[in-house]
Amino acid sequence: MKKTALMMVLVAAGMAHADEPLRLDTHLDTPIHFGRAGWDIMTRHSYHDDMSQVDYPRMVEGGLDGGFFVLYTPQGPLTAQGYASARDWAVMRSVHIHEMVAAHPDRFELAFKADDAARIKAAGKRVVFQSIENSYPLGTDLSMLETFRRLGVRMAGPVHFLNNQFADSATDKPHFHGFSPLGKQWVAEMNRLGLIIDGSHSSDDVFDQMLALSKAPIILSHSGCKAVYDHPRNLDDARIKKLAEKGGVIQINSVYLIKREDNAAMSAVDDRLEVVDQLTADEQARLIADYQAAAAGDHRPRANFDMFMQNLLHALQIAGADHVGIGADWDGGGGVTGMEDVADLPKVTAALKQAGYSDTDVAKIWSGNVLRVMREVEAVAASGH
Numbered sequence: 001m002k003k004t005a006l007m008m009v010l011v012a013a014g015m016a017h018a019d020e021p022l023r024l025d026t027h028l029d030t031p032i033h034f035g036r037a038g039w040d041i042m043t044r045h046s047y048h049d050d051m052s053q054v055d056y057p058r059m060v061e062g063g064l065d066g067g068f069f070v071l072y073t074p075q076g077p078l079t080a081q082g083y084a085s086a087r088d089w090a091v092m093r094s095v096h097i098h099e100m101v102a103a104h105p106d107r108f109e110l111a112f113k114a115d116d117a118a119r120i121k122a123a124g125k126r127v128v129f130q131s132i133e134n135s136y137p138l139g140t141d142l143s144m145l146e147t148f149r150r151l152g153v154r155m156a157g158p159v160h161f162l163n164n165q166f167a168d169s170a171t172d173k174p175h176f177h178g179f180s181p182l183g184k185q186w187v188a189e190m191n192r193l194g195l196i197i198d199g200s201h202s203s204d205d206v207f208d209q210m211l212a213l214s215k216a217p218i219i220l221s222h223s224g225c226k227a228v229y230d231h232p233r234n235l236d237d238a239r240i241k242k243l244a245e246k247g248g249v250i251q252i253n254s255v256y257l258i259k260r261e262d263n264a265a266m267s268a269v270d271d272r273l274e275v276v277d278q279l280t281a282d283e284q285a286r287l288i289a290d291y292q293a294a295a296a297g298d299h300r301p302r303a304n305f306d307m308f309m310q311n312l313l314h315a316l317q318i319a320g321a322d323h324v325g326i327g328a329d330w331d332g333g334g335g336v337t338g339m340e341d342v343a344d345l346p347k348v349t350a351a352l353k354q355a356g357y358s359d360t361d362v363a364k365i366w367s368g369n370v371l372r373v374m375r376e377v378e379a380v381a382a383s384g385h
């Protein structure tokens with residue numbers, strides 16, 4: 001069948017829209033729900049009822065074709081035992097992703113290279129790339145990167161909220177003032193294996209060293225602009241410009257848009273959500289009830305959709321439409337008033353068009369830029385030096 005004929009059949013079946021761009025989000029924490037008792041990705045959920053933001057019905061509704069599904073590991077002790085249990089945790093996250101896709105082979109497909117994304121969309125399925133948030137599970141054995149690559153991982157960041165064996169975190173006190181010696185080897189190994197280097201959560205010193213050391217462009221999978229809100233997780237304009245000059249891309253986050261004091265009840269609930277796949281049905285019900293009570297008593301100001309767009313439009317102004325994308329941290333703390341889950345994503349496209357961005361620009365922002373970076377990363381690895 002000719003490609004155009006195939007597309008017409010798919011459009012008729014409601015499986016694809018020929019004129020719609022491919023839309024990927026580069027940081028989906030949704031795998032925290034995959035092993036959760038009673039949770040089905042094919043059912044439409046709501047954050048209020050079960051604290052999830054991404055499922056198949058909402059992806060269809062929001063026109064989200066897929067993205068990078070995250071193997072997130074909380075930072076633990078830098079000991080042999082800590083490394084071993086983190087490794088097991090991260091492997092299980094990948095297993096859960098494989099199991100989810102295997103259970104729905106007509107709806108989802110694992111993606112391993114940039115060209116897979118358009119092919120999977122054209123076949124009427126959602127695109128499942130895998131990425132690592134926090135390289136702590138590698139321990140001190142960089143050959144583990146090869147193991148995770150074989151599991152399908154194609155992107156990784158060195159660090160999360162706390163410093164680790166590889167690098168300083170944006171939200172911890174400087175220890176190495178950049179990468180550790182092992183962290184510099186991590187960069188070389190990432191380039192050699194064709195894995196995208198993710199600078200989100202890294203300190204500014206680590207970011208600068210990534211740009212200097214990496215032979216391929218890098219990504220910030222879920223970050224924002226300091227000019228919009230001054231937070232260590234956001235980048236200043238000079239660094240965003242340097243990222244663009246080196247061919248990289250910043251994927252705009254929906255977190256860190258506004259100052260928020262800590263709220264103990266909400267933090268406690270969020271901590272329990274991180275291990276929701278280990279809770280029984282009763283424990284989950286208690287978690288949701290506690291969340292609803294904590295949310296009802298949470299009167300802190302909350303970021304809204306306009307603030308998210310301000311962040312996105314500022315990055316576009318600084319870096320240009322070839323170097324910005326979207327990674328809103330769904331199921332990892334993302335979501336703002338007016339954009340609560342992925343069903344609301346058409347608002348982003350509408351706001352970009354209203355701001356004067358062309359269909360070509362919008363297509364680059366929704367996936368073209370990150371896939372270009374991925375192709376360059378693949379080419380650097382293929383060149384073998």
Ligand SMILES: [Zn+2]
Pocket residue numbers: 133201222329332
């Ligand atoms: Zn994160």
